[in-house]
Amino acid sequence: MSTERPYAELLQRLRAVGLRPTRQRLALARLLFEKGDRHLTADDLHAEAEQAGIGVSLATIYNTLNQFTQAGLLREVAVEAGRAYFDTNTSDHHHFFFEDGGRLADIPAAGL
Numbered sequence: 001m002s003t004e005r006p007y008a009e010l011l012q013r014l015r016a017v018g019l020r021p022t023r024q025r026l027a028l029a030r031l032l033f034e035k036g037d038r039h040l041t042a043d044d045l046h047a048e049a050e051q052a053g054i055g056v057s058l059a060t061i062y063n064t065l066n067q068f069t070q071a072g073l074l075r076e077v078a079v080e081a082g083r084a085y086f087d088t089n090t091s092d093h094h095h096f097f098f099e100d101g102g103r104l105a106d107i108p109a110a111g112l
Contacts, residue, residue, distance in 0.1 A: 017071035027054045028064050032074070037089035039077065039104040045086075077104060 010029045014021040031048050046061045068074045075087040079097045085104045094107040
């Protein structure tokens with residue numbers, strides 16, 4: 001059995017980029033990063049937080065996403081005016097946006 005704190009990796013990750021690991025940041029980081037590479041909007045993350053019983057406002061979600069993006073933990077992908085996705089995969093790659101379903105997909109750099 002591991003004696004490591006459940007958030008230890010996330011604590012280190014936030015501290016490494018100069019962000020103070022508050023309870024809200026840790027909770028949102030866990031939602032963002034523990035499900036692998038993915039794309040979400042602020043509204044998506046807010047809904048996930050509500051489902052998980054994490055009481056945060058949409059403004060806090062936007063602030064946290066912007067802080068994580070500025071720190072290099074996320075990439076912001078603007079798909080149209082007023083609509084942006086946040087990508088947990090910060091490696092060099094392109095995206096394809098499916099307008100019908102409003103879904104964003106990665107295109108690996110090697111695939112171009």
